[in-house]
Amino acid sequence: MSYKCFVGLLLGSALVTLGLALHAWRFRDKAGARAFMGLALAMSIFSLTSGMSAFSSSPAEADFWFSKLRFVGISYVPVFFLIFVLTYSAKPARHLQTVICGLLGFPLLTLVFAFTNHYPGFFLHAVSYEQIDGLFFRSFWRPGPWFWVHTVFSYTAIASGLVLLGQMARYRPQPYKTQARLMLYGTLLPLLANLYATARLGNKPALDFTALGFTLSGLSIGFALFRHKMLDLVPIARDLVVECIDDAVIVLDRQLRVVDLNPAAITMFSASGTAKMGISINQLLPRPLDFTDMLREQESRKIEIDFPLPNGLKAVYELRISRFITPRGERLGFLLVARDVTERIDMIDERERIIQELEATKAELTRQANFDFLTEIFNRRHFMSLARNEFARARRYRHPLSLIMIDIDHFKKINDSFGHEAGDTVLREMALTIKDKLRQSDIPSRFGGEEFVILLPETSLEQALIVAEKIRLDLERLRLGAAAIRLTASLGVAGLENDIENLDELLRQADQAMYRAKREGRNRVCAAAPRNLKPPVQTD
Template identity: 35%
Template sequence: MLLLINPLRRPFNVLWLGLGLILGALGMAIALNLYFEHARVAAREQDRLSTQARVIAENTEYQLTSANLALENVRSNLAYWKDETGLQAGIRHLKAASIIPGIHSMSVVDKEGTITASTRPELIGMNLGSRDYFQEVKRHPNGDILYVSPPSEIVHGTFVINIIRMIPGEQGEFDGIVSATLDPEYFRTLMMSVQYAPDIWVSLAHGDGMMFLMMPERKNIDGMNLKQPGSFFMQHQSSGKKEEVFTGTVYATKEPGMIALRTIYPAAIKMDKPLVVAVNRDLDPIFLSWRRNAAVQGILFGVIVLASTMGLFLHQRRQRKLEKEAAQARALINQFSLALDRIPTCIYMKDQQRRYVYANRSTLELFQCSAEELSGSLDSRFFPPETVAQLHDIDTRVLIYGEDTAEKIIYKSEDGSTRIYWQIKTPIYEDDKKTRISGLCGISTDITEFELLKEKLEQQARQDYLTGLFNRRFFMEQGHAELVRAQRYGHALSVLMLDLDYFKKINDKHGHQMGDAVLKRLADVMRKILRTVDIIGRVGGEEFAVLLPETDLQRATEVAERLREETAHAVVTSVTGMPLNFTVSIGVASLEGKDIDLNTLINQADGALYQAKESGRNRVCLA
């Protein structure tokens, strides 16, 4: 068969074969790069979704642990509630225990199912004997278990979960329950705080499969039973793993997505049923940037294929149509340049000496120069020294070692603004044997706005949404660090616990909008009086905490008095134009010894606060 081949055709065939091999290798390299980039995008998103699910799970476990301690505390004090005076004290105790964020109400139920004490007076006397969660505890009594009821609908579309501790009788028999109702609003706020993209939704479900909450809310989702064959919920439970990430069609929404599931089961508590948190993101937005990148690389590859095949074709006809070949080549180059100019990403090339030899329109607009002015320029013409050093290191890895690089570059311009770019660079070889690198090709995409939707979310995770002060979790973290520092160096440290007097009456009489205005005004007063080094947090509905570094008890008392007086003179104007004054009660405690922890110090200040409220309010009491 070889004898039948025209020898004059061999150069033609060899050139086309070589070109096909080169294009095939380039196409394979691009495909592999896109494949691995797709995997990296998926892995990165899985990590982010898992992190958000972990944040919600850890917060929920903390709330369940706190609520469990409150239930145990209430249960241990039931013996003192026998007469009317004790019952009233018990109700106050219930209310104090139910101020934990995430708890809507607490009740004590006797063995017949009758509510004998509750934070909601209208419930006292109601019989719950027929309720499933009451019967569940009665059928399987165990004083060591924290029972978690499936979600139940209290009003149309609103579901609640009760957590329950059994009251044991003298012989350990069933003698009633202590119940706390989880507050859906707290979990809605918690769920919204981890939504770093508009296409994310978060849900919380009972271990039996019933949906408790989904944020953002959707119709006919709350109360749905997820325990269906083939559902991700069932796969997760069957695996026995604490956390997993799935990709595919989600049963609850019937939409394709990437979903992270995490089982909530605090290690310190024996729960009869766990909770399961899910954080989901739609697949399309996850891979949007990847698809754009794939389109860009596909266009580049297509242009390269078109240019190379056309060039080879024209080369073989060069002897007969030299002028036409030159014109076609120029037109092809113009088309290639026009295609690159329309891509909203910086694309450029450098030679072995790191000088710019090509840049598309986006790059020229960024550098504010023409193609002629850019040709032969170095990075030092456009970037500050620290950025030039970083770019030089990256270019060295590409030009000397032949690496493909992809990393983030932070660029600070002369006007003080900061831009963040995701930069990809690849070597350019002189021949198909890749024996010598002649330059590099780079693609840079501006990701500044994305890095800023991220920084803002991190800030929101630290702040109380209403007052702008630290939330309870972040206050405790900062406070613990300050306490460790004070104990290490023997510095003074004090804590103030503040509570708005008659805040419920303000809400009842003037509405919650006025109540919010009072909370904001108090936060402003605290910022005015306190130092920048002082740590201020909103730790409850109308309860605030202040940590005063390097401040002894006498100085802390003076600060508390000044804060109380300034608050008493503060005014909030109602919608009717009438001024409203309000006061606070303050408890003060100071660090004594090196063995005390932050919770103990706060509890001491909280006890002094209770004393201030019991002795008439609008006053300061010391622990």
């Protein structure tokens, strides 16, 4: 590789890593984003100063860029890398903030020794530069004692981060496993390049590929972060969460054997048997389940299952069953997450019971509000509401409509002679007789006291007179109680044929016809004026 090309790559690397730092700023509220931003910025300084030293006008200027400013980036790359891994993995650590402050503070000593050179040779000495194609490159250098301290510290920080990434790559579930591997492999490249440069294995001046390696590492980490949205999937205290959550978590292999479970799962299976590794899940479940068949057409499914408790009661668990599938589509096993929904089921049952009771109460209140409690036909208020609707409909569409007004003859005498219980019996029998002669669409009502009214939709005045006469005859035949109480009634009939404008007028005409029936001797049917049709003659 030509030296000019190498310098161009360094400057390009500086721009790329600076872009990564700026892009990470957009996600600064996510866990690990700020540490990655510091890492990318340190990488950018590393690459920029390495490239700028080549454009120096003298060896002294080149040394300022290469042996002083460059170490601002070099010193902090390992530190920010370790902080990033610690933050991302959320590895439990006491006084984590103190550890981070210590990590950030140590490189300051390196920078003091690099910039002041108060103790000649303590950091670097015998540094020489060679000019090639008009560019300055370091041709020889000798490390001092503090350089080796700095090197050990840097490699220790990077190695610690790699160990944490290795643990994540091995033990974390997907997608964390793949992401950790991507970060791990990406970090190995600059580490190998730096080992090559530190050992001075190259035979050409200052071709240190560490900066380029860190750029590739930054790109791989950035790809994992932003392409796979790793910052949205930070496994914060994952192990602690699984251990402490109330949901039972059980991991099964393809043979349905238990390979992992949390304390909540052990509690759930306490009455079914000893939950242990290697046991078949169907030995623990109250009834065997065919997981393969259940997930034949879908990768996840929910079911509810009853579990016996040690006290003899039952608990209802909601089981969410999912497959473990690798990115290549290989099925590794199953994941069961069980949640105790007994309380929720009980609450639902209780709620349904309360709703049923409320519906029954509502129906009863509606019945009481709309029906006469004694005769169990509509009361006056509800009748008027229904009748107004029917009257308006009949007027609008010019359909026939009739109304019958009924008053029991000598009802007061029945009450006085036989008592109020007998009077109540008469009223009930009156209602039964009326309902027996009506259609489903007819509207009977106890209008008040011993008065009854019937609205007959789609019924002409002539047809209504026939219905009224049938009711009168049935009442006349009745003999009630031991005293054989004889019952008669006076009936008045009115219809829309009389050019009636409103319901009140229809009621008034039927009422007048009923009183005319009383004046003419009771126990008869009269039609409203002006069409005083005689009722048809009925034979027994």
